[in-house]
Amino acid sequence: MHKRGIGWPRRPAPAGEAGGEEPDITEDRLIPEATVARLPLYYRALLEIADQSTTVSSEQLAELAGVTAAKVRKDLSFLGSYGTRGVGYDVEHLVREVSRELGLTHDWPVAILGVGNLGRALANYRGFSARGFRVVALVDTDPATVGTRVGDLAVEPVEALPALVADRRVAIGVIATPAESAQAVADRLVAAGVRAILNFAPTVVVVPPGVSLRKVDLATELQILSFYQQHDRRTRDAARV
């Protein structure tokens, strides 16, 4: 078992927004991006089911995660063959494998850049800590905001970023600044050694190869909904990748 599929992609070759090429380095069995994007859904579903059952079928997991059973099986087959035919998957084992794969056994300290409405909300958002992401630094450029407290963190000036990143081992930067400042902040993050960025600012941010970037654009989401309203079509599964 676990033969590494033909008829299933081998090398998604993910390209950073900066879009440079680079030689293939990493391990053999590469998990497709679409699958990676669904692992958090499975993880969430598995935690929900954990105190109700010790095993789970692809069918059940699919329902809880809001996807199809075939997808679940294909996706999970990538982590290895952890299911038992005729029975299903062992929930506990699967939780372990998925969280290992997602890197949730590590600690990834988060810094939030830009402490306006959104930044403050993110800093207080329980969903982050609930899923193991600790916010360890808040940064802003506005002198009036610097020094104020949000929860038990003080807002620091952006000049302190390199020290903060180093001292607190910041692994992920969350950009919650206005669009105009986003690129500059991203550059500072990268310069400070941060290699993963989540951008909430409604603008394109470019990062060098080797830095991961994802974006969330709230107004864009509404505009997409608006399109489908206007056209009497439904949005799809919203799988988001």
Add this chain to the structure above:
Amino acid sequence: MHKRGIGWPRRPAPAGEAGGEEPDITEDRLIPEATVARLPLYYRALLEIADQSTTVSSEQLAELAGVTAAKVRKDLSFLGSYGTRGVGYDVEHLVREVSRELGLTHDWPVAILGVGNLGRALANYRGFSARGFRVVALVDTDPATVGTRVGDLAVEPVEALPALVADRRVAIGVIATPAESAQAVADRLVAAGVRAILNFAPTVVVVPPGVSLRKVDLATELQILSFYQQHDRRTRDAARV
């Protein structure tokens, strides 16, 4: 020109999360979902460029939107052939066409459900109003929150939802409740006649066919970044669809 491509999909058949089938109704030239998801990017880019130039090439637009020029041309060819060979696209004209296609010439009043940290931040978020989405109602179940004001809106009890939706013509519901309440709130929205929902709660929400649903899960985004950190791969373009 404008021959409606072979070698380019005809019927994306978008399925709601509820996943029911339904007969094809709508218009002829169907815009692929991937294209729809990029229209907001082009729209943003076009507004940026509008006061610098009257025309724009696919190359320039691609750079500003963070995509490839081939994509821009393919995507725009769907709205009709609005470019001029050897010159590019007329910015003003394109803005008009894209915003018409996105339904931005209409008004889509927004209700926010759940006025916690996130809900409050969304209510104050300038990015919504800046792009023409007016927040017209705030709803919460907590008696302590109901009656308080956020900006110039009072928080209303969830029982008032049907009246609010009717009176204020709410077209889009934004769910910012805890996971436990999300499905119930979605059901109420649907019952009240809302046919577009943006879900921020970290849980699967099911809606009947005919209702559009998109989701934004903040912790999921961090987990995806975590995966790529752990695996020394980069996230891709983060195109998000």
Add this chain to the structure above:
DNA sequence: CGGTGTGAAGCCTTTCACAGCA
């Protein structure tokens, strides 16, 4: 039996490359 694991098929999306037009 029941449910996983997976080739194969089909579909959608991206990319290529160039004909054709202003």
Add this chain to the structure above:
DNA sequence: TGCTGTGAAAGGCTTCACACCG
């Protein structure tokens, strides 16, 4: 000449369907 518009090719993802095994 320069850039759009678009067939065609390539790539990736989803779905199907069933062999296989506990």
